[in-house]
Amino acid sequence: MAKTADPDKAAQKTAPSQTSTGLPREALSPEDYHELLMQLYLARYFDVRLIKEKKRGRLRGTLYSSHNQEAILVGALYALKSTDWISPIHRDMPAFFLKDIKAGWDNPDRLGMSIEEVCSQVWGRVDSPGRARDNWSHIGSRANKIIHSTSMLAGTIPVAAGVVYADRLDGGDAVVVTFNGEGSTSQGVFHEAVNFAAVHKLPVITIVENNHWAFGTPVELECPTPDVADRAKGYGIPGFIADGQDVLDVYDKVSMAIDHARSGKGPSIVECKTFRAYGHGDHDDDRAAKYRPDDEVAKGRSRDPIGVMKNQMIESGMLAKKDAMAHPAEGKGAGEVTDHDFPEKVVKYLSAGVDFALKSPVPDAEEALKWVFAEDED
């Protein structure tokens, strides 16, 4: 399977072409492009709104910002069917409500979490899908086909493999997309799980969000090859590389990986090249400003996924420049951006979730002792 060797080159040819390129994006309509842009706004607004709420003292716990990495979530999830599974980790918080959101933002039957549920989780309220028992992204939903993660990175990849093994045994055609950082690819369980999936040709798509920093350790000290996707060679599976700033390129590569998986050819790795905008968590912002060189950060943040998508839409005539300027969220940090930089639909949608969460009660203390064991069904 071919891979794009140079992500910058891929970035240059992302505008929909008049002549067929054979890329999956050709099946997308202008409405899809607008929807993708709107979802990028929603993911970004979720991130900056939470940072603001935390600064106002209304939020406890740590925020793991997905700022500058939203195209990976939006592009990958847009390539999925409702009945596919996902496995997000800490930096993928928007994935919980973005899953299957293309079935309708307010569609109660879509197979994803509602914004109310996700906000309730963020605020530690009882309407969280996990009733606020574990924090931040450690939620899941069997009903919505979202795997519950732990803090042990790469630990959900074998679980994902087991999920689709069972699905295949039952005659299903579901794939699973697992989201991981480049740091987690050094874990032993990463190897064990991808190896098992490759042996059994399981439909497991392992997305590696290569944001160049595993907490405080640069990728050069995590991975000996220039591309993390090269790890795929050892398993005899495709290693795609996507421009993680470009939602369309992510959509293309993940769609190819899904086609490969759904046709029975097995797993693949999709490395999405990106850059972490802030610290590992908000507790790390100050130190990250010191351990990462300024010019590296400036370069890594120079291609905002919202701006990249807007430019492609302008070039292809889907978006007027004037309309693109109406909501200039791109290129702005959480401290600089205001609600006016976002479409009203996005602000309203998330605000309803926040309002709901703030009214949702905290769990009763007695719940701490519940659900250690499942009762016998007999």
Added chain:
Amino acid sequence: MSAAAEAAVKKNYLTGLKEAMYEEMERNPDLICLGEDIGLLGGAFGVTDGLMDKYGKERVIDMPIAEAAIIGAGVGMALNGKTVMCEMQFIDFISCGFDQIVNMAATFHYRSAGEVSIPMVIRGPAGGYGGGALYHSQMNEAWFCNSPGLKVVCPSNPIDAKGLLTAALRDPNPVVFYEIKELYRNRKMEQELETGDDCIIPLGVARIAEVGSDITIVTYGNPVHFSLKAAEKLKAQGYSAEVIDLRSLVPLDEDTILESLSKTNRLLVVNEAPMTCGFAGEVMARMGRKGFELLDAPPARVTRTDTPVPWAKPLESTVLPSVDDIVNSALELIRY
């Protein structure tokens, strides 16, 4: 052979396990088995012998040497509606899959607020006395008793092996199942076995292996048999020991122990694992509190020394509990 005629045959511990596997594979089409060498070979010790031929390689999976993947993939299958049996080739190797057990499987029901349960048995050959040395002799059950959300089971005879494994395979929770490999093919303790529902031994119910009145010896696994031998020796000296086989550690049958103590007023706990933070200490702590008024002597324990299990015979014998260790501790307590 008819069921009745078959039941009349005495069978060993390993056969008990094997029958439980076959019967549950037949009863529950959603039961999947994962492990190293469990298919083509039929398992290092033969517990799954012939299972792949009968039920196919999709339900009996020969896994790579990758315990985290074995357990993790099993969790995923359970998350998606299956019942799972994961074989550890030796229970010592369970440490390679530790995170998937204690952080993934054990906590799933809790952190999903009851949405997900993980019906899964992680079973494997355990215990010393066979010259297995450091990495083929362990009893590491305390690690998992200390991890909420796991049940922990250890049968000492063929009836319990079959009955507890059947119960474990029908339990909605992850169960870590310790098989005593030294007993697998022990012919002296062969027993007649029941079939299906009739064979089930519920988890959390202890067994009184020997009735007595002077001292209560609480134990499980191979030391049940050492304790029974110790009880014989004590009888020769005029003392009557009650031996309780716990069968499952989590959940723990406290009532049976308390009832026994109300009669004997003396508690000796024997486990094959090392002393510090071993399960014997847990039994002593609970009985020291709940049974304080019943006790006429401070509870005692016989355990492995706080060392690894060495290989050469005199070294191995030095660190593992013996019949004489049990007799000596019992006499101390009786004469207190």
